[in-house]
Amino acid sequence: xxxxxxxxxxxxxxxxxxxxxxxxxxxxxxxxxxxxxxxxxxxxxxxxxxxxxxxxxxxxxxxxxxxxxxxxxxxxxxxxxxxxxxxxxxxxxxxxxxxxxxxxxxxxxxxxxxxxxxxxxxxxxxxxxxxxxxxxxxxxxxxxxxxxxxxxxxxxxxxxxxxxxxxxxxxxxxxxxxxxxxxxxxxxxxxxxxxxxxxxxxxxxxxxxxxxxxxxxxxxxxxxxxxxxxxxxxxxxxxxxxxxxxxxxxxxxxxxxxxxxxxxxxxxxxxxxxxxxxxxxxxxxxxxxxxxxxxxxxxxxxxxxxxxxxxxxxxxxxxxxxxxxxxxxxxxxxxxxxxxxxxxxxxxxxxxxxxxxxxxxxxxxxxxxxxxxxxxxxxxxxxxxxxxxxxxxxxxxxxxxxxxxxxxxxxxxxxxxxxxxxxxxxxxxxxxxxxxxxxxxxxxxxxxxxxxxxxxxxxxxxxxxxxxxxxxxxxxxxxxxxxxxxxxxxxxxxxxxxxxxxxxxxxxxxxxxxxxxxxxxxxxxxxxxxxxxxxxxxxxxxxxxxxxxxxxxxxxxxxxxxxxxxxxxxxxxxxxxxxxxxxxxxxxxxxxxxxxxxxxxxxxxxx
Amino acid sequence: xxxxxxxxxxxxxxxxxxxxxxxxxxxxxxxxxxxxxxxxxxxxxxxxxxxxxxxxxxxxxxxxxxxxxxxxxxxxxxxxxxxxxxxxxxxxxxxxxxxxxxxxxxxxxxxxxxxxxxxxxxxxxxxxxxxxxxxxxxxxxxxxxxxxxxxxxxxxxxxxxxxxxxxxxxxxxxxxxxxxxxxxxxxxxxxxxxxxxxxxxxxxxxxxxxxxxxxxxxxxxxxxxxxxxxxxxxxxxxxxxxxxxxx
Ligand SMILES: Cc1cc2nc3c(=O)[nH]c(=O)nc-3n(C[C@H](O)[C@H](O)[C@H](O)COP(=O)(O)OP(=O)(O)OC[C@H]3O[C@@H](n4cnc5c(N)ncnc54)[C@H](O)[C@@H]3O)c2cc1C
Ligand code: SF4
Ligand code: SF4
Ligand code: FES
Numbered sequence: 001x002x003x004x005x006x007x008x009x010x011x012x013x014x015x016x017x018x019x020x021x022x023x024x025x026x027x028x029x030x031x032x033x034x035x036x037x038x039x040x041x042x043x044x045x046x047x048x049x050x051x052x053x054x055x056x057x058x059x060x061x062x063x064x065x066x067x068x069x070x071x072x073x074x075x076x077x078x079x080x081x082x083x084x085x086x087x088x089x090x091x092x093x094x095x096x097x098x099x100x101x102x103x104x105x106x107x108x109x110x111x112x113x114x115x116x117x118x119x120x121x122x123x124x125x126x127x128x129x130x131x132x133x134x135x136x137x138x139x140x141x142x143x144x145x146x147x148x149x150x151x152x153x154x155x156x157x158x159x160x161x162x163x164x165x166x167x168x169x170x171x172x173x174x175x176x177x178x179x180x181x182x183x184x185x186x187x188x189x190x191x192x193x194x195x196x197x198x199x200x201x202x203x204x205x206x207x208x209x210x211x212x213x214x215x216x217x218x219x220x221x222x223x224x225x226x227x228x229x230x231x232x233x234x235x236x237x238x239x240x241x242x243x244x245x246x247x248x249x250x251x252x253x254x255x256x257x258x259x260x261x262x263x264x265x266x267x268x269x270x271x272x273x274x275x276x277x278x279x280x281x282x283x284x285x286x287x288x289x290x291x292x293x294x295x296x297x298x299x300x301x302x303x304x305x306x307x308x309x310x311x312x313x314x315x316x317x318x319x320x321x322x323x324x325x326x327x328x329x330x331x332x333x334x335x336x337x338x339x340x341x342x343x344x345x346x347x348x349x350x351x352x353x354x355x356x357x358x359x360x361x362x363x364x365x366x367x368x369x370x371x372x373x374x375x376x377x378x379x380x381x382x383x384x385x386x387x388x389x390x391x392x393x394x395x396x397x398x399x400x401x402x403x404x405x406x407x408x409x410x411x412x413x414x415x416x417x418x419x420x421x422x423x424x425x426x427x428x429x430x431x432x433x434x435x436x437x438x439x440x441x442x443x444x445x446x447x448x449x450x451x452x453x454x455x456x457x458x459x460x461x462x463x464x465x466x467x468x469x470x471x472x473x474x475x476x477x478x479x480x481x482x483x484x485x486x487x488x489x490x491x492x493x494x495x496x497x498x499x500x501x502x503x504x505x506x507x508x509x510x511x512x513x514x515x516x517x518x519x520x521x522x523x524x525x526x527x528x529x530x531x532x533x534x535x536x537x538x539x540x541x542x543x544x545x546x547x548x549x550x551x552x553x554x555x556x557x558x559x560x561x562x563x564x565x566x567x568x569x570x571x572x573x574x575x576x577x578x579x580x581x582x583x584x585x586x587x588x589x590x591x592x593x594x595x596x597x598x599x600x601x602x603x604x605x606x607x
Numbered sequence: 608x609x610x611x612x613x614x615x616x617x618x619x620x621x622x623x624x625x626x627x628x629x630x631x632x633x634x635x636x637x638x639x640x641x642x643x644x645x646x647x648x649x650x651x652x653x654x655x656x657x658x659x660x661x662x663x664x665x666x667x668x669x670x671x672x673x674x675x676x677x678x679x680x681x682x683x684x685x686x687x688x689x690x691x692x693x694x695x696x697x698x699x700x701x702x703x704x705x706x707x708x709x710x711x712x713x714x715x716x717x718x719x720x721x722x723x724x725x726x727x728x729x730x731x732x733x734x735x736x737x738x739x740x741x742x743x744x745x746x747x748x749x750x751x752x753x754x755x756x757x758x759x760x761x762x763x764x765x766x767x768x769x770x771x772x773x774x775x776x777x778x779x780x781x782x783x784x785x786x787x788x789x790x791x792x793x794x795x796x797x798x799x800x801x802x803x804x805x806x807x808x809x810x811x812x813x814x815x816x817x818x819x820x821x822x823x824x825x826x827x828x829x830x831x832x833x834x835x836x837x838x839x840x841x842x843x844x845x846x847x848x849x850x851x852x853x854x
Binding site: 037038039041043045095097098101102103104106107108109111133135136137152155158159162165167169170175177178200201202229230231263266320321322348351352353354363466509510515516517518 | 656657662667687707748751
């Protein structure tokens, strides 16, 4: 087996992984980044909206400051965020945007003079200041008091990831793509790197590293319908969970978007509804006004998603070969509006669904969108439980987002956290020495090798990996989706435990040789079911509604009992995660209060 | 009426010594809004789990899924079966190393391209965290973005006659990368510097100008325009080098 030595190993070469790698390489250390796909195909590339930073150059961002950004972020999190982290983040974000400009990101810039902008579907005029001409511009995003989102045309994620990977190439950061970490090498106290499987050949390699970073992105793809890239299966999180000592934070906090397309789950923007699009059921009846007489389709994301599910439960969903859905109707907005203002939506419909939204209805359903939960770290990015293990980006629970992340904050988090955690890792590496025990490496590799051999030969059974995955999808869709309740969650936990048992008996139908996708999924599958159990069990125990976690049977946000963070760990041989709790934040700048949107009652903290 | 589709798919597993390149045939009933992303996953999950192909974003933005579809390089996730005849023939992209069946190693090819073109901003300016950002005209930012939109799918490389003949050809994706940095005022490289990269037969002078590349680019990058521009610019640079009094 090939053994590769490096100072830092990053599991993930998306924005968070590469930003961290650049910082550590810049400090003179060796870095290897792993990725399932070429670095630039990482999911970060798909973000179109942009990154939040309080630069305040645009006229609609006038008067913005890190303080205002802080308020938006903590409110958005429904007070689940660590406020010290949120403070660090909002202060550093403007500097990171400028640094990205220096490295080559073509941010859109302020053009002095009067322009027509859009808000809530209506045009209005605003005049950009002459003294800000040529500085970084910003646009609107949901849940923010100011227009604060830096953007590069319709492809912020693309522009930033390409610039980041250029910078990494310049510094000689090595990226090993088509390489999947399958387990962490550790002795229960210190992490020493990872066992990695080559997705070209199937061979195992050992990477021995003084520091290891999990930057593997979200776990959206444990759900059937997700806007995430199909590689966002959360494997980085399950490797950490499988150590038995690292902890995952707030796994039950999962964000959904009301309008993902069916099939293929591509996001269509909120703008459709903002501009007057309506939601129809199987009878082409507009149902939202029945549930929300005032706001109808314009109610908040969570509310619209919830009502859509509620309506489908009454049997009014449209049946399709790809499952049940509803319709989004924008036909009445007219050709000019659809082909210009809603061009992106028009293109998604034409290119991926083969429908013309001017004449046809768009099939949509609430779809998983963002994973707030992740590897729990302290504010420096160091993982709980294992020395030498760090995490950043969507895979981490640092915890900037609490129970609901704001649009534009996650992409910004990847670069801000990447920078901060990278500097901390460089400091950690300075003068840190560790002895690698070859026994642990051999042991870890032998365990993985044996497991893979048994899957290929069918020694443990002949369960189909695809059938196991379908079963997991079905359960999460019923028990841990937009709406949750004690009865379904209790059932869900038990049903997932059965699926977890089945996942131990997966055997291949193909030969498993080379770049075999069936085997790669079979290796991941038990870990994915464990993540699903963390989501479901955490959601069952959390008897309140906070941010995106909505309990029908506990509709209040309960600051008296639940102003805290769930920590899940997996003890060897267990069939359920072990849950414990810690206060949401020890540093309080903004005491819990009303978010000012989303409604809902609050049970105040006892004082 | 629902169609029954026939897929002829190239098969070869370079990791299996017994594998020989051949075509396999599969049948699948078409469903509404079916794309090659949906069809290939159904084939893998329902009929042949050993099928190898690449998808990632499945939304036309990451560049993972390029293959030759009925003779033409394109993004599979972006291709609806409705737009294709009943019989669909799928081959891996040429030029790139085969990973298996329809999957090819674009990552290694493109990384070599970054090193060759030094695909990053060359500047002596240091970043100052305390300073305001350097100003830029929005039009310039948009112009850079237009050239930065390449998703490294490899379609243009696969369609390019020269790239198919000479493995060291920088190819259209490399040229567009050079054009992106040449258009960026933050990059201090001069025409002479760029000439070092592309002023040869492996570079812009190897291009036959037939523009198969522009036809297949799923992002409609202005390849024709930029190749012409680079050729003229590099031609001028040669002149300047030859004539002692030039420039
Ligand atoms: C459609 C869509 C649009 C979005 N738009 C916005 C937006 O406008 N603004 C915003 O702020 N946020 C947005 N987001 C969220 C944002 O894009 C992500 O949160 C962010 O890009 C995550 O970056 P990352 O670096 O943490 O992970 P990723 O970019 O997902 O990278 C993960 C990396 O880990 C690798 N990896 C994973 N597992 C392994 C393993 N086991 N071994 C080795 N490598 C592994 C992958 O190959 C990849 O390189 C959007 C999300 C979606 C789904
Ligand atoms: S125009 Fe040039 S780069 Fe494009 S396909 Fe032809 S030879 Fe290749
Ligand atoms: S130039 Fe176009 S075809 Fe070529 S790699 Fe880039 S996106 Fe693909
Ligand atoms: S899967 Fe990303 S472009 Fe097709």
